[in-house]
Amino acid sequence: MLEDFIQFVRKENLFQADQKILLAVSGGIDSVVMAKLFSLAKFNFGIAHVNFSLRGEESLADEVFVKKLAKTYKVNYHTICFDTKAFSEKEKLSTQMAARILRYDWFEEIRKKESYDYIATAHHQMDSAETVLINLSRGSGIAGFHGIPVKNGHIIRPMAFATQEQIFDFVVSYKLTWREDSSNTSTQYQRNFIRHEVMPKLLELNPHFVQNVAQSSTNVALIEQWMQAELNLWKEERCKNDESGNVFVKLFDTPLAVKEMVMRQQFLLAFHFNSDTMAHILDADDKQIGKIFESASHVLNIDRQQWVLSPKDQSEFKPILVQEEYETVDLGNQLLHIDFGENENGFELPTGAHIACLDADTLTFPLEIRKYQEGDWFCPLGMNQKKLISDFLTDKKVPLNLKKNVQLVLSKGSVVWVMGYRIDNRNKVTDKTEGLCILTLENKTKP
Template identity: 45%
Template sequence: MTDKVLAFCEHHQLFTTTDKIVVAVSGGIDSVVLCDMLSKLKMDFGIAHCHFGLRAEEADADELFVKKLAKKYNVPFYSEHFNTKEYAEQEQLSIQMAARLLRYTWFEKIRQQYGYQYIATAHHQNDAAETILLNLTKGTGIAGLHGIPAKNNKIIRPLLCLTKDDIYDYVTSHQLIWREDSSNESTKYQRNLIRQEVIPVLKQINPNLENTLSQTVEKIKGAEAIFQKYIQEVKTASVTEKPEATYIDITALNGVTALPVVLFEILKAYNYNYEVVQNIVESFTAISGKTFESPTHILVKDREQLVITGKNLGAFGSYEIAEETTIFEAEELMLGLARKEATGYKIPRSRKIAALDAELLQFPLKVRTWKEGDWFVPLGMNGKKKISDFLIDEKIPANLKPKIKVITSDKSIVWIIGYRPDNRFKVTDKTNTVLEIEIKK
């Protein structure tokens, strides 16, 4: 069986014989088998054990057992105690998720601190089957049907070629002892419920369920490679990422096969679920302005494009620009200011630059986000115009409007930054000095 594991590791290039590996060991049967196999393979490894403070004396006994196991194999032993309940409450996580985050963060710390190349966990085929069924039950994309990868960056899983029955056979033939975790019997945990009540029923239909699912995963990975290549082609043709927003060209999506599925793969990075993506696709034939929110982003269907921005774009303070300032920087905005002689001056034709009559300005100038009721006199016009109306005329998507900032002089708007200066402050033949303000970023 050790040869089978070694062949699996070589096939998936999990490690080389010269690599150092830190093994996550709970004291349970799976991690005990992994340690014994690595020892027989003469690998250089250490043992890391987490005490989550959840099972009192039982957890203390687990820690002592794992410490003795490290002594048996004459390898380094690392242990850490966590207040898992407190962390879960603080981060508003389930106990299981909190424990997962704590242990993997700590494992990585140990890996780096002591020069290990990889972190090995003892997941096997049954664990992978449970993961697939759990993801399928909750709803998932194609990536959720992978189960558990054999290698994920610095985390390796050498036992994924074995079933739980294989592991029991191994401990029997090698007369190994291990610790049983009483929490594994509780069906209040979803994974345990799948393990104890769902999989036994499925195995009545297919006794070879774990191997079958393992083979299915390989087929899914192949299908996903084709699928992801297609997704990338669609993204290249339709998605444009800019500092202020991400734009998706709706016309470029015409003819895309299984459009809701493809768009879901693109939008899941912005935390949109599949049901919302279906609604977004339906909006393609509706009028502009339809808004869709995820926990982190806002998407607006704006004419023939989707515009995606992060939330809280309007959270920009109010800042002053002193008369002697040459570089102004606040949050994500940087402006360059330069005074120039008006004689021979040529006004730049760029929305990134405002040319203003310096003598008409009252310092300090102020930079802030525009607000309802703001008005200005657009360059080239003599009458007032509300900024809200100007933004409509400029076809600014609804979710980008909160990002628009203005510069004011004594409460009068002199420039809608990046769009239009105010006619009252324009450079004329009477101007002596020009204040040129340029967007640097």
């Protein structure tokens, strides 16, 4: 399989041997195999893992597993924790679509920030065939018929050549371990329903169904490549971007020809607009100046002879990163002050729910600040065993509507302070403590 993998990368011109690739690794069998292949091929790569906070302690265990995997391969590791449920509810999206938008937007942030050339996902032949069926069931344009593209901008799928049988054989050969996502067995998700209920029936009809879909997808992809080239020319003529990520699209005051309509539709697909919203946008005319349309990631405003697309602020679903050199962090209604000091004789530790006095040597910066999520745990001060934060807050009789807004401070993924309540016992100040890190919450003065 290693030789097939290297040949596929070369044949499809996915990347050059000296380029730097960011691997999206969930901890599941496919992404674990991809990471092993990259390591064996001696490619330059880093690993990115997303904790979607959907499966409690199981999600946390996945994160720990992938972190150890990155350490084994001695590569850079990037991770983030999203409040996926809150995002999906706010944007009225399915959980799977919400997770997709959040992860790909974050992967692109890391790619740019850390100078990776491409982002690699571990989709294989079966995934692509399932995607074709999903797209057909929803109603799809030409893009839906080619399944998952092998290369799409900065996204590459170096496992697209592989069958499930090859992946399982490879795992056995190298005695690899992986994490099994319990949600994969639930048919409440559309992809799982197709995987467990529909696909076996199609394979009974034709054992080569997956390979045939892969070949058909390749043919359709050639047509889409031509369309993409046309779209790129259209964007060069029409689109301008500013430093804030806004996109301005010039619209000519001429009757819409078929080609123009197709170009506009293809352009909107990249900004996560659904088919109904796209239809309304395409039907809107220049008399509807100021009309607003929204996708999960962008807002489109119809202006004078142009569209103006602005990215939505998704910072509320991401952790706040606190660097060691920071003195104050703005948390909205509160300020968090960060001070450092020495644990000298006679020093009296500050106390109070709004203050956390921590052993600085137990912390690794940047610290993370995010909302509490189901499955989070810590060792409350005075205890040497872990306790679910949900149970801790229940014991503290925190009302349900306040519990969901409780914020945590984390160091390397471990909770060090349930803000406003208690620090973790592992980060407390002891007689051996030399350096102190003091975090102080201050309510903003109302004007």
